[in-house]
Amino acid sequence: MKTKMMLRTILGVGCRLFRLQRNCPASILMWHRIINPEEESYPLEPGMYVRPESFRRQITFLKKHFTVIPLSEMLQKTASESITREKPYLAFTFDDGWLDNFENAFPLLMEEQTPATIFLPTAYIENKSEQEQLLFWTDKISMIASELSNEYINRYPPDYLPLDVQKAVRHFLSICKNTDAVSENINYFLAPFRPLIRPEREIAIQWLENEFHEQMLSHHRQRHISWEHAKTMAKSGIISFGIHSHQHNLQTELNPEEIQADYKKAVATFTEQQVPFIDAYCYPGGSYNDTTQMTLANAGVKNTIITTPNSYKETQPQIWGRVGIHEDISNSTAKLAFRLWRQ
Ligand SMILES: [Zn+2]
Numbered sequence: 001m002k003t004k005m006m007l008r009t010i011l012g013v014g015c016r017l018f019r020l021q022r023n024c025p026a027s028i029l030m031w032h033r034i035i036n037p038e039e040e041s042y043p044l045e046p047g048m049y050v051r052p053e054s055f056r057r058q059i060t061f062l063k064k065h066f067t068v069i070p071l072s073e074m075l076q077k078t079a080s081e082s083i084t085r086e087k088p089y090l091a092f093t094f095d096d097g098w099l100d101n102f103e104n105a106f107p108l109l110m111e112e113q114t115p116a117t118i119f120l121p122t123a124y125i126e127n128k129s130e131q132e133q134l135l136f137w138t139d140k141i142s143m144i145a146s147e148l149s150n151e152y153i154n155r156y157p158p159d160y161l162p163l164d165v166q167k168a169v170r171h172f173l174s175i176c177k178n179t180d181a182v183s184e185n186i187n188y189f190l191a192p193f194r195p196l197i198r199p200e201r202e203i204a205i206q207w208l209e210n211e212f213h214e215q216m217l218s219h220h221r222q223r224h225i226s227w228e229h230a231k232t233m234a235k236s237g238i239i240s241f242g243i244h245s246h247q248h249n250l251q252t253e254l255n256p257e258e259i260q261a262d263y264k265k266a267v268a269t270f271t272e273q274q275v276p277f278i279d280a281y282c283y284p285g286g287s288y289n290d291t292t293q294m295t296l297a298n299a300g301v302k303n304t305i306i307t308t309p310n311s312y313k314e315t316q317p318q319i320w321g322r323v324g325i326h327e328d329i330s331n332s333t334a335k336l337a338f339r340l341w342r343q
Contacts, residue, residue, distance in 0.1 A: 027066070027090045027340075028074065030307060030322040031055070033098045034105040037327075041219045042143040043186045047326045052104045054331045059112050061333045066090035070240055071117040072278040075303050075320070092116035093305070093322060095244060095282060096136075097125055099222055102229045109238055118233070119244035119282035119305070122269035124224045133224050136248060137205045138190055140216070141172070144208055145189040147215035148176040155211055157204075165204045168192040172208075198253045227273040234275055242280040242305070243267065250287040259295040280305050281317070293317065 033049040050058070062068060067087045074091040092109075094101050097120040109116055124134045135143075153176055157169040171192040179185065193201050209216060225233075233239035245251065246265040254262065263281070270277045279302045283292070286307030296304060297316045304317045313319040323340060330336040 027088060028071065028305070028320055028322040029062075029090065029092055030324045031092070031094050031105070032096060032326070033100050034094075034108075035098075035100040041221070042139065042146045044142070045138065045186050045190075046328050047324065050325060050327045050330065052108070054327055055105060056108055057333060058325065058330065058336055059108060059114055061336060062090060063112065063114065068092060068114050070115040071242070071280060072240060075278075075280060075318075093242075093282070094118045096121060096248075097225045097230070097244075099225055099229070102225050102233065106233055106236075106239065110236060113238065115238055115240070117240045117242050117278065117280070118225075118230075119242045119280075120225075120230070120270075121244045121248035121284065122246045122266045124248065125230065125269075125273075126224075126226050127228075127273075133222060135223065137193070137201065139223070140205055140209060141190055141193065142186050143216055143219045144212050145172075145176055145186070147212065147218075148173070153177055157207055161203060161207065162200055164196055165200050165207070168196055168200075168204050169207060198249060227275060230273070230275045241270070241275060241277045242282055243270070243277055244282045245284050248284045250285050251283055251292040252287045252289050254292075256291060256295045259292055260299055263296065263299050263301070279303055280320075283307075288319070293319075 031050055032047070033044065034052055034055050035044075035049050036051050037044045037049055065087060066089065067085065068090050071091040071093060074089055077089055092114060094105065094116060095118075097118055101118060105116070108114075124136075126133050153173050155173070157166045159166070161169075169192075172189065175189055175192070179188075193204060196204060230241060234241065243263070243266045246262045246269065249262070251259050251262075267277075281296055281301045281303065282305040288304060288306060293304065293315060301317045303320060305320050305322065307322060307324060309321045309323045312321060325336070325339070329339050
């Protein structure tokens with residue numbers, strides 16, 4: 001009884017503070033994968049997933065305390081409109097178009113008639129489910145690390161590769177040799193590659209992929225939705241889509257011509273596939289600067305979406321922050337309330 005009362009107080013205070021903190025019209029939440037991590041063939045980054053049963057609880061809690069509206073509507077709201085409401089506005093978003101969004105999140109969202117927007121990196125979405133899909137470099141590294149951590153690796157990058165690439169690969173292989181705690185330390189395995197400039201990172205990953213091709217085969221399966229899935233979800237009226245670039249590169253690593261070309265390709269792909277999309281561009285990795293903003297403004301984008309909370313800016317395009325929701329910080333309603341209050 002006591003615990004119940006305490007929990008109710010935490011939730012009440014959390015939500016009230018959450019409302020008071022609103023200095024922007026938006027309360028936008030961000031999820032990635034809705035999956036039980038043990039069902040995946042490689043370790044997932046902790047920030048990447050929420051379990052389906054946690055997600056169900058989150059929907060119930062959020063609907064109780066907020067008015068969940070489509071993101072496209074949220075982008076039209078003013079700050080005062082949301083603050084003065086008994087139940088402030090909230091929008092659900094998902095990044096990357098994971099297949100588990102279709103398999104696990106979509107049925108729950110339908111059941112609860114809760115609108116959500118999924119941001120698609122269009123190069124990763126194929127026409128047919130069975131076609132081989134591209135993978136994010138972070139997932140490739142997790143896959144390789146999960147295979148190599150249990151065996152001694154005696155392969156080294158050749159001298160003709162750039163020095164930074166050789167160093168990163170050697171560092172990665174030495175971590176693989178010396179630890180088997182992949183599932184707990186996946187960020188540790190990704191770390192050697194993060195400081196590399198994009199072309200060098202691509203060389204490093206390519207070398208590892210070729211070298212450990214056989215080990216990668218066991219991980220082969222569909223992970224992103226197909227355009228057919230997108231069409232099914234769009235038809236439901238519950239799910240809308242937004243652009244998450246074409247290639248899912250950090251836009252801050254590209255020059256204006258490359259940013260523009262990538263954006264155009266994403267728009268062309270959505271159009272070709274006849275899947276409607278809303279005027280909201282979600283930055284891969286939340287990474288943006290003045291150049292990316294100016295380039296997207298010139299391309300006609302009105303809203304850009306990032307990954308940090310409390311980041312609303314009335315710039316051109318307008319910048320909208322989001323609160324990331326993942327399992328380790330939100331698998332109970334008390335933790336979720338705390339996360340929202342702390343944002
Ligand atoms: Zn992404």
